[in-house]
Amino acid sequence: MTTTTTGLGSAADVLAVLRDLPGVDQVGLEARAAALSTRSIKKGAKRTAIDLAISMVDLTTLEGADTPGKVRSLAAKALRPDPSDPTCPQVAAVCVYPDLVATARAALGAAPVGVASVATAFPSGRAPLDVKITDTEYAVAAGASEIDMVIDRGAFLAGDLLKVAEEIVAVRAACERGDGTHAHLKVILETGELATYDAVRRASWLAMLAGADFIKTSTGKVSPAATLPVTLLMLEAVRDYRDATGRQVGVKPAGGIRTTKDAIKYLVTVNETAGLDWMTPTWFRFGASSLLNDLLMQRQKFETGRYSGPDYVTID
Amino acid sequence: MADHAVPPTPLEYAPAPESRSIVDLEPSYGLFIDGAFTEGTDGGTFKTVNPATEEVLAEVTEATPADVDLAVAAARRAFRGWSRMPGRERAKYLYRIARIIAERSRELAVLESLDNGKPIKESRDVDVPLVSQWFFYYAGWADKLSYAGAGSNPRPLGVAAQVIPWNFPLLMLSWKIAPALAAGNTVVLKPAETTPLTALLFAEICQQADLPPGVVNIVTGAGDTGQALVSHPDVDKVAFTGSTDVGRSIARAVAGTEKRLTLELGGKAANIVFDDAPMDQAIEGIVSGIFFNQGHVCCAGSRLLVQENVFDEVMERLKRRMATLRVGDPLDKNTDIGAINSREQLQRITELAEVGDAEGAERWSPPCELPSSGFWYAPTVFTGVTQAHRIAREEIFGPVLSVLTFRTPDEAVAKANNTPYGLSAGVWTEKGSRILAMADRLRAGVVWANTFNKFDPASPFGGYKESGYGREGGKQGLAAYLQEGETT
Numbered sequence: 001m002t003t004t005t006t007g008l009g010s011a012a013d014v015l016a017v018l019r020d021l022p023g024v025d026q027v028g029l030e031a032r033a034a035a036l037s038t039r040s041i042k043k044g045a046k047r048t049a050i051d052l053a054i055s056m057v058d059l060t061t062l063e064g065a066d067t068p069g070k071v072r073s074l075a076a077k078a079l080r081p082d083p084s085d086p087t088c089p090q091v092a093a094v095c096v097y098p099d100l101v102a103t104a105r106a107a108l109g110a111a112p113v114g115v116a117s118v119a120t121a122f123p124s125g126r127a128p129l130d131v132k133i134t135d136t137e138y139a140v141a142a143g144a145s146e147i148d149m150v151i152d153r154g155a156f157l158a159g160d161l162l163k164v165a166e167e168i169v170a171v172r173a174a175c176e177r178g179d180g181t182h183a184h185l186k187v188i189l190e191t192g193e194l195a196t197y198d199a200v201r202r203a204s205w206l207a208m209l210a211g212a213d214f215i216k217t218s219t220g221k222v223s224p225a226a227t228l229p230v231t232l233l234m235l236e237a238v239r240d241y242r243d244a245t246g247r248q249v250g251v252k253p254a255g256g257i258r259t260t261k262d263a264i265k266y267l268v269t270v271n272e273t274a275g276l277d278w279m280t281p282t283w284f285r286f287g288a289s290s291l292l293n294d295l296l297m298q299r300q301k302f303e304t305g306r307y308s309g310p311d312y313v314t315i316d
Numbered sequence: 317m318a319d320h321a322v323p324p325t326p327l328e329y330a331p332a333p334e335s336r337s338i339v340d341l342e343p344s345y346g347l348f349i350d351g352a353f354t355e356g357t358d359g360g361t362f363k364t365v366n367p368a369t370e371e372v373l374a375e376v377t378e379a380t381p382a383d384v385d386l387a388v389a390a391a392r393r394a395f396r397g398w399s400r401m402p403g404r405e406r407a408k409y410l411y412r413i414a415r416i417i418a419e420r421s422r423e424l425a426v427l428e429s430l431d432n433g434k435p436i437k438e439s440r441d442v443d444v445p446l447v448s449q450w451f452f453y454y455a456g457w458a459d460k461l462s463y464a465g466a467g468s469n470p471r472p473l474g475v476a477a478q479v480i481p482w483n484f485p486l487l488m489l490s491w492k493i494a495p496a497l498a499a500g501n502t503v504v505l506k507p508a509e510t511t512p513l514t515a516l517l518f519a520e521i522c523q524q525a526d527l528p529p530g531v532v533n534i535v536t537g538a539g540d541t542g543q544a545l546v547s548h549p550d551v552d553k554v555a556f557t558g559s560t561d562v563g564r565s566i567a568r569a570v571a572g573t574e575k576r577l578t579l580e581l582g583g584k585a586a587n588i589v590f591d592d593a594p595m596d597q598a599i600e601g602i603v604s605g606i607f608f609n610q611g612h613v614c615c616a617g618s619r620l621l622v623q624e625n626v627f628d629e630v631m632e633r634l635k636r637r638m639a640t641l642r643v644g645d646p647l648d649k650n651t652d653i654g655a656i657n658s659r660e661q662l663q664r665i666t667e668l669a670e671v672g673d674a675e676g677a678e679r680w681s682p683p684c685e686l687p688s689s690g691f692w693y694a695p696t697v698f699t700g701v702t703q704a705h706r707i708a709r710e711e712i713f714g715p716v717l718s719v720l721t722f723r724t725p726d727e728a729v730a731k732a733n734n735t736p737y738g739l740s741a742g743v744w745t746e747k748g749s750r751i752l753a754m755a756d757r758l759r760a761g762v763v764w765a766n767t768f769n770k771f772d773p774a775s776p777f778g779g780y781k782e783s784g785y786g787r788e789g790g791k792q793g794l795a796a797y798l799q800e801g802e803t804t
Binding site for chain 1: 321322323324325326327328329330331332437441592593594595596597600601640649650746766767
């Protein structure tokens with residue numbers, strides 16, 4: 001394996017780091033996540049949390065039926081989540097397939113909303129490496145500011161951890177733009193297929209050592225997608241990784257987060273696990289589609305004191 | 317990382333207080349004797365306060381020896397009918413009580429937090445659900461007593477005198493009353509002086525459940541009342557949970573009589589963290605082991621034994637985690653650590669912690685603002701502690717953790733067992749064989765593996781050495797209220 005961006009070096013070193021990671025006790029991890037879920041976030045704290053959550057949304061459409069029209073309306077929603085309220089924050093990014101990146105970028109214009117693109121034979125990742133790299137290069141050339149890649153779960157489960165790491169390093173290289181900047185790389189672990197928490201911790205570290213800017217739970221195409229215990233574990237991983245290396249990595253739970261109540265549980269977990277430094281769209285994102293409208297309805301309730309209903313928020 | 321780096325947004329939790337309005341507090345309470353609330357014989361009263369604010373919650377009656385006489389007599393009269401009632405009929409009453417506790421759980425939780433100072437999240441999510449479970453569990457035993465390990469035709473003992481502490485007022489009541497009633501005994505229970513209110517609400521629940529008069533009697537008071545109760549000539553069984561000192565005097569009072577005795581006393585549990593522990597969960601376990609219920613827990617993991625090669629890492633992680641603990645209003649749903657139960661207890665904690673300072677141990681607390689009124693103690697950890705320190709030997713009964721190190725499993729066992737107590741212990745390791753080997757060798761009534769402070773009505777609980785004798789919970793807890801009958 002080539003030298004990783006962390007400078008942690010050789011394959012043997014990487015494998016040693018992974019071997020030395022502490023185990024995860026399933027019962028204890030899930031109990032901690034459940035305890036964090038009982039935090040009561042009310043009044044001003046809830047208002048703050050809703051706006052923060054909106055600003056962290058990667059507004060997503062990943063369907064075979066996606067069209068330029070669909071992506072343009074998604075982009076419009078990203079720019080003006082609540083057309084009736086100009087104080088409503090914009091989302092962090094829209095998330096589309098590579099062939100629709102250019103459409104999304106054009107629709108967003110110069111607004112500070114990113115375009116994230118899933119690449120690397122999303123969602124299965126079952127394609128040769130050069131296909132994955134071409135996929136990534138295409139999306140970056142079309143204007144993607146962020147690439148959401150999938151790891152090779154087959155290789156991971158078969159024990160070929162170096163193959164997983166080498167692919168991440170190669171895709172990370174494909175994110176380079178030539179002017180010294182790079183599209184930010186989010187690495188999807190597809191935790192629902194990794195099956196154990198120990199594997200999730202190992203995969204998180206493997207991705208970070210190989211140069212991930214973000215680690216992401218799921219594609220959204222596999223059940224279970226994001227869960228609070230898995231996200232808690234990944235937040236512990238980025239916290240410990242920064243302590244060990246000095247490099248900060250972001251976390252993105254994706255799939256199945258549909259309500260404000262759920263989003264707030266995630267924010268509380270970020271707040272009490274990784275801490276304040278991650279309480280920004282720069283380092284934490286929600287991969288979501290229907291979540292945004294629930295956040296907007298809750299936000300409108302603060303303005304009017306009443307729940308408005310689904311016809312008072314826009315569909316895309 | 318993003319092209320437009322956005323500064324972080326702090327999330328300050330707004331106050332989220334649980335409403336008090338669900339609780340109807342009377343200005344004063346009598347004694348619960350023979351199914352009814354009665355005034356005491358000499359009208360002496362004392363006040364119970366909210367330890368978070370020092371506000372007086374209610375006046376409570378001080379039961380005299382004459383009152384205790386009346387209560388024991390009522391229990392004796394009720395015993396005739398209650399002990400002869402078929403088990404399945406007794407079970408119906410216990411099920412009914414369990415259901416009412418579940419139905420009135422919010423009221424019980426709020427009152428428990430008001431009177432005791434524990435966070436509402438604990439009274440709501442731990443104490444009250446367990447109380448209900450305890451009654452459900454023993455309701456199931458009431459018609460199966462011949463399988464309880466006390467012979468094929470076991471009989472109840474008679475009248476049980478029960479004295480309970482202030483740290484888990486309602487939970488300790490359920491540990492005492494549920495098995496006693498299931499086995500066919502009747503009881504006179506004295507709640508702790510500083511936390512009588514949920515026991516009096518429980519008395520109301522007994523009325524609501526149409527429990528026959530005299531089966532449960534509640535007498536309030538302090539040490540003198542307790543002494544009159546346990547030394548009463550007409551009680552057949554004494555069950556006490558509380559300090560080792562009081563336990564000794566009770567054992568003396570009961571010595572030479574026919575009374576059966578169970579004692580559940582103090583502890584100084586070792587929570588043992590090996591270098592291969594599931595680290596994040598071990599930190600959670602250390603925190604809940606010592607800070608759960610402000611450390612007012614007889615089985616608290618107050619002695620942390622850390623393998624020396626991971627000591628620095630554990631301390632760094634523990635301090636970071638302690639910095640997130642929220643100390644304050646017990647009725648706030650986001651409070652992790654509530655109030656110390658009384659001025660006297662705060663005094664004791666303060667004094668023992670000062671001993672730790674004087675002995676040269678290194679004290680650390682996270683920055684936290686304590687409320688101006690009420691009784692509070694910041695979560696505290698002492699490092700550089702050895703077996704030769706008093707804070708490693710004496711029960712502090714507060715949010716104060718002493719950290720020691722060990723090198724090998726043998727040394728961990730030796731240090732863990734080197735204590736006058738032996739109520740509980742914790743083992744943190746990913747190695748299953750080591751868990752089993754440690755559990756075999758630790759001289760403690762409960763050994764938790766990769767968890768701490770977990771209770772279940774089916775699981776017996778009790779101590780070695782100065783932590784007392786007898787078991788509560790499970791089949792063993794039932795046998796403590798039964799005697800062998802004639803074999804038929």
